[in-house]
Amino acid sequence: MLKTLRDLPQIQTLLDQPLIKKLEAQLGHAQTVAALRGIIDQARAELLDGAEVDLPAFDSYQFADQVKDIINSANASSLKPVINATGILIHTNLGRARMAPEAVEAMQAIAATPSNLELDLNTGKRGSRHTHVEELICALTGAEAAVVVNNCAAAVLLSLMATAAGRNVVASRGELIEIGGSFRLPDVIAQSGAMLREVGATNKTRLSDYAAAINEDTAVLLKSHTSNFKIVGFTASPERRDLAQLAKENDVILMEDLGSGVLIDLAQYGLVDEPVVADILKSGVDLVMFSGDKLLGGPQAGIIAGRADIIDDLKSHPLMRAVRIDKLSLAALEATLRLYRPPHDPTLKIPVLQMLSEPLETIRQRAHELSHKLTSLGIIDVEVFESACQVGGGTLPEQDVASFAVSLALPAMSPDQFAAQLRQSVTPVIGRIKNARTIFDLRTVRAAEVPLIVAAIAKILSP
Numbered sequence: 001m002l003k004t005l006r007d008l009p010q011i012q013t014l015l016d017q018p019l020i021k022k023l024e025a026q027l028g029h030a031q032t033v034a035a036l037r038g039i040i041d042q043a044r045a046e047l048l049d050g051a052e053v054d055l056p057a058f059d060s061y062q063f064a065d066q067v068k069d070i071i072n073s074a075n076a077s078s079l080k081p082v083i084n085a086t087g088i089l090i091h092t093n094l095g096r097a098r099m100a101p102e103a104v105e106a107m108q109a110i111a112a113t114p115s116n117l118e119l120d121l122n123t124g125k126r127g128s129r130h131t132h133v134e135e136l137i138c139a140l141t142g143a144e145a146a147v148v149v150n151n152c153a154a155a156v157l158l159s160l161m162a163t164a165a166g167r168n169v170v171a172s173r174g175e176l177i178e179i180g181g182s183f184r185l186p187d188v189i190a191q192s193g194a195m196l197r198e199v200g201a202t203n204k205t206r207l208s209d210y211a212a213a214i215n216e217d218t219a220v221l222l223k224s225h226t227s228n229f230k231i232v233g234f235t236a237s238p239e240r241r242d243l244a245q246l247a248k249e250n251d252v253i254l255m256e257d258l259g260s261g262v263l264i265d266l267a268q269y270g271l272v273d274e275p276v277v278a279d280i281l282k283s284g285v286d287l288v289m290f291s292g293d294k295l296l297g298g299p300q301a302g303i304i305a306g307r308a309d310i311i312d313d314l315k316s317h318p319l320m321r322a323v324r325i326d327k328l329s330l331a332a333l334e335a336t337l338r339l340y341r342p343p344h345d346p347t348l349k350i351p352v353l354q355m356l357s358e359p360l361e362t363i364r365q366r367a368h369e370l371s372h373k374l375t376s377l378g379i380i381d382v383e384v385f386e387s388a389c390q391v392g393g394g395t396l397p398e399q400d401v402a403s404f405a406v407s408l409a410l411p412a413m414s415p416d417q418f419a420a421q422l423r424q425s426v427t428p429v430i431g432r433i434k435n436a437r438t439i440f441d442l443r444t445v446r447a448a449e450v451p452l453i454v455a456a457i458a459k460i461l462s463p
């Protein structure tokens with residue numbers, strides 16, 4: 001028992017204990033000292049607070065174990081798997097899309113060995129990393145050409161820089177979006193060296209507004225997906241087809257930042273309003289940009305597809321090198337894109353689409369399974385209810401996806417305290433809180449994760 005500051009030992013005294021000496025030999029001087037300092041500093045703070053401090057004897061196994069635990073937890077991975085029970089399918093804070101096993105395997109293989117990343121195996125000459133996915137993207141979207149960069153934000157920046165630096169970009173006032181992480185379209189346009197020419201009003205922009213804004217300095221008409229909000233009511237914006245016609249007549253480029261970008265029609269799952277990339281290109285848009293890790297369900301990447309002459313300019317632009325995709329993401333993207341082609345069914349193979357299309361009945365059963373297991377742990381106040389999921393990732397802001405969730409309340413712990421403990425589990429569990437209840441949504445939880453949630457809760461209830 002330590003009662004006064006004078007009872008605190010010197011770090012060197014602790015280092016001289018045989019058990020601590022052994023730890024130091026195993027785990028290093030710096031880490032051992034840091035752990036000892038942590039213990040002593042905390043004890044000092046508690047003593048200053050007027051408390052007595054109960055530490056194991058400094059020469060005991062118990063004390064050495066405590067030091068070892070501190071070192072081990074400081075060495076644990078910071079980035080680790082968590083369970084997404086939020087009901088948001090593409091959760092930006094939780095790493096967005098989970099990838100298909102095929103994509104993960106492709107990444108592992110390419111990570112572990114040399115590859116033909118930039119070697120043409122036919123000629124033996126230098127190749128381009130872009131060739132590995134370009135044909136696939138073209139086949140899936142009908143584009144003439146395509147190129148892939150680090151993410152969609154980079155895709156937008158590169159596209160604008162290469163086509164409109166020093167010239168004008170015309171965009172509707174209703175589409176000058178911020179998507180979060182301080183990505184604001186007007187700022188990105190400014191960064192690209194282009195001048196923004198805003199047209200129309202927040203709710204209505206007509207073809208004639210675009211037409212009136214075009215002059216000899218105009219390089220691009222830019223459309224963008226209003227990813228995370230929706231203007232409803234008295235609204236208007238021109239059809240893509242008409243904008244494309246206007247762009248063509250004036251020899252300017254029509255570009256669209258799609259954000260998510262879907263390759264298959266999701267209307268069959270009740271999700272409308274998310275246009276398919278192929279249809280957008282067919283309507284005459286010259287260039288589209290979209291993310292690899294939103295509804296496409298692959299790795300972080302920014303895909304640019306459209307007119308071959310523009311894509312050529314992008315490939316040779318000096319910024320390209322700075323924003324190019326890395327080999328691991330490229331491997332994962334290629335594998336993901338292949339799952340969109342026969343004989344595969346993307347809705348069965350790609351986790352994001354799998355989760356989106358999973359029958360409600362299966363989710364209901366999973367919710368009941370979780371609820372039963374929680375009841376078996378002795379939790380009394382547990383309920384299953386029909387919930388609403390969101391797609392997230394800045395897509396389909398207005399449209400909920402039906403789901404089932406488990407909600408619970410613990411007598412001895414507030415939902416905030418419970419959430420804090422769930423976050424500290426070996427596999428942290430991230431749910432949500434509503435009306436003072438903890439909620440786990442089962443559309444975003446895979447069957448194999450249910451036992452992990454139960455184990456985490458069991459440990460919290462009886463540590």
Ligand SMILES: *Cc1c(COP(=O)(O)O)cnc(C)c1O
Nearest residue numbers: 151152153225227258259291394
């Ligand atoms: C998400 C999004 C982006 C950015 O995509 P990242 O892949 O995160 O860089 C750009 N534009 C729109 C409309 C988006 O929704």
